[in-house]
Amino acid sequence: ETGVTQTPRHLVMGMTNKKSLKCEQHLGHNAMYWYKQSAKKPLELMFVYSLEERVENNSVPSRFSPECPNSSHLFLHLHTLQPEDSALYLCASSQILGGVGELFFGEGSRLTVL
């Protein structure tokens, strides 16, 4: 596989469930990102990891918990979410932090919270 792969592509969960989103990059990049894409709003940067260390946490509620076990994998653990958390969650990677250029995005995980 090449590029950035996200699973699952679609997820429906209740407010009391716990689930996880997974992202894997096959590009040898050192930085990985979670973005939230909601209708009619700009992409919101949620978390940034550089060399497996979290370097950015943009005031994201604690019901979202990221994990970066190595430079190729990034998870977003979800628990007790709210309906307003329904969105497309995009994972991205870049060769170095900030990219100074290109972010490579996965196709996203469409989350629906009931």
Place this chain on the structure above:
Amino acid sequence: AQSVTQPDIHITVSEGASLELRCNYSYGATPYLFWYVQSPGQGLQLLLKYFSGDTLVQGIKGFEAEFKRSQSSFNLRKPSVHWSDAAEYFCAVEGRDDKIIFGKGTRLHILP
């Protein structure tokens, strides 16, 4: 703080017609500027980027953009659109803190 404004939420053009998508940014110094495209059900893909030098940059799929410092703009252009160009287009700016900030996007519709 840096910000990006894309004033047009939707744009409709006929196939074969020219296209210009507007982007204005707010940033104190010379920014790094980008245009990304998102096709339905896909992630974002980089079309082109500006760091320095020539203010007219060429990208993939026949797109180009021009950086105009005096107008704080970085508009995207294509001389002749194809039906496959129908997508959402995002302008983005990267500041000194390495954060990449995206605009709200412009959805492009193509008439046959």
